[in-house]
Amino acid sequence: MTSTRDLATHRVENQPDPGTVPGLWADDAMLRRCLAGAGGDARAAGTFAETLQTPEMRDAAEAARRDLPRLDLFGRDGARRDQVAYSPGYHAVHAAGRAAGYHAVAWEGAAGGHATHAAMVYLLSQVEPGICCPLTMAYAGVPALQGAGRDDWAAKLMDRGYDPRAVPEAEKPALTLGMAMTEKQGGSDVRANSTRAEPADGAWRLTGHKWFCSAPMSDGFLTLAQTKAGLSCFLVPRWLEDGPNGIRLQRLKDKMGNVANASSEIEYDGARAEMLGEDGEGVRTIIEMVHHTRLDTAMAPAALMRAAVAQATWWVEGRQAFGATLIDQPLMQQVLADLVLDAAAATALGFRIARAFDGAGEADRAFARIGVAIAKFINNKRCIAVVAEAMEVLGGMGYVNDTPMPMLYREAPLNSIWEGSGNVICLDILRTLAREPRAAEALDAVLDAARGQHAGFDAALERHRATSGNGPDPAGARGFALDLGELLSAAALLDAAPGPLADGYLARLGQRRDVAGAGGMAGADRILGAWLDKT
Structure with a gap:
């Protein structure tokens, strides 16, 4: 049988074999090391990786991005429907994520549950990032609902089934959960929200407009609205026993990326809701959900970087230019080594934070609170540059949608914006260190535990402490973070990852370079060898 790479009209040469693109598990030594170190479940993560790598699941992910969600506002009789129609691919990937326990494994009692969840975020983000959003909200909604006494909703939210039917919660064994906080006039300043909540018939009725609502086909939404006591948190079911609730879809957001996820604008038109937590304490109630979504927004950029660098290393291993394989070109090694260090550092940091989420002690909880904000900031700020450089490694091929690079590039800015943009996160870091002594102590303890292993780290830590004092004023928050x-x-x-990866990272510590490969680091070949280790 004639090879499709050797046709009568032309011969395909100097192109890497698509069948040798690095896999999600066996070819990611960094993931396996970090997950083991964090105490996660390698079998569950590896099985999920195998599922995501099947041709059927890859096709479903592509279909979810190609066949975009469609707003279905009215039926043929003119009655409002307020629904979103998704492609079968979306449902297939969403169901696979729930079956694997992406949203549930952290709460099922197994050791290292949050680390295992972080691994699933990392894996799915490389295949179809948009479907991570509703799965992440289900994961993050569990502690918020349990803390508010809604164990019934939390139990159905943890169920590993997937039931996309538009029916009341009581008729479904498994639930999904969305979140609607942002309004036009406030953005991150949710205390400026103007949606109103009025008591009625033993519950509350909400009236107002939300500029951004993720996953509008969820079975319920956590939302914020003003009462006489102040901003309060509410659970708003999408369906009531006698029909749809007063949630009106206005439009779907025409986003740059994350297109499989139907983000929307909604209006609450007397929507029936139940208050969660204390009246006027809405931010305190919903912050538990935000805290856990931040773990995922710190983990996802590590995944995007890994996917981009994997594509770049695969390309240079299988392509020649100017008489040599690209990966053997000294300047290419410098560029790739820089990208590898950023991707490896982001992965290691994400799993270190996940390990703290799994901790049972006060010190772990305090470190998780400050650490997740720091990880979210630095991992996302690295992500855009890494993905862009990796795209350039592929040349013109990287700019076309035959490769995953354009999708990764469109996703790269997302997690820096969602759940608190860069300035919000940096100011939050300052406030946390100033107001929560245990968080500052926990952070210092983690940094001090690393002392004595590398002279470069010890010197950098001393410089930081000598110059930072009690923390900068707000104008210096970004440099401090x-x-x-x-x-x-x-x-x-x-x-x-002690050895070439840690040594290489520490050798360039404190160097603010804008261009990958500009540092002329030593040992680039050893860094690449450590990254490409498939044992």
């Missing part, structure tokens, strides 16, 4: 992020990343790498 970046320094902390680099130090935490270095500590995580020393723990998860």
Whole structure:
């Protein structure tokens, strides 16, 4: 049988074999090391990776992005429907994520549950990032609902089934959950929200407009609205026993990326709701959900970087230019080594934070609170540049949608914006260190535990502490957060990947370079060898 790479009209040459693209599990030594170090379930993560790598699941993910969600506002009789129609591919990937326990494994009692969840975020983000959003909200909604006494909703939210039917909650064994906080006039300043809540018939009725609502076909939404006591948190079911609730879909957002996920604008038109937590304490109630979504927004950029660097290394291993294989070109090694260090550091840091989420002690909880904000900031700020450089490694091929690079590039800015943009996160870091002594102590303890392993780390930590004092004024928050992020990343790498990766990262610590490969680092070949280790 004639090969499709050897046709009568032309011969395909100097192109890597698509069948040799690095896999999600066996070819990711960094993931396996970090997951083991965090105490996660390698079998569950590896099985999920195998599922995602099947041709059927890859096709479903592509279909979810190609056949976009469609707003279905009215039926043929003119009655409002307020529904969103998704492609079968969307439902297939969503169901696979729930069956694997992406949303549930952290709450099922097994050791390392949050680390296993983080691995599933990392894996799915490389295949179809948009469907991570509704799965992440289900994961993050469990502690918020349990803390508010709604164990019934939490139990159905944890169910590993997938039931997309538009029917009341009581008729479904498995539930999904969305979130609607953002309004036009406030953005991240949710205290400026103007949606109103009025008591009625033993419950509450909500009236107002939400500029951004993720996953509008969810069975319920956590939302914020003003009462006489102030901003309060509510659970709003999409369906009531006698029909749809007063939630009106206005339009779907025409986003740059994350297109399989139907983000929307909605209006509450007297929507029936139940208050969660204390009246006027809405931010305190919903912050538990935000805290857990931040773990995923810190983990996802590590995944995007890994996917991009995997594509770049696969390309240069199988392509020649100017008489040599690209990966043997000294300058290409410099570029790739820089990208590898960023991807490896982001992965190590993400799993170090997940390990703290799994901790039972007060010190772990305090470190998770400050660490997840630092990881979210630095991992996302690295992501855009890494993906862009990796795309350039592929040349013109990287700019076309035959490769995953354009999708990865469109996704790269997302997690820096959602759940608190860069400035919000940096100011949150300052407030946390100033107001929560245990968080500052826990952060210092993690950094001090890494001392004595590498002279470069010890010197960088001393410089940081000598110059930062009690923390900068708000204008210096970004530089301060970046320094902390680099130090935490270095500590995580020393723990998860001592040797060429940690040494290479520490050798460039404190260098603010805008161009990958500009540092002329030594040992680029050893860094690439450590990254490409498939044992």
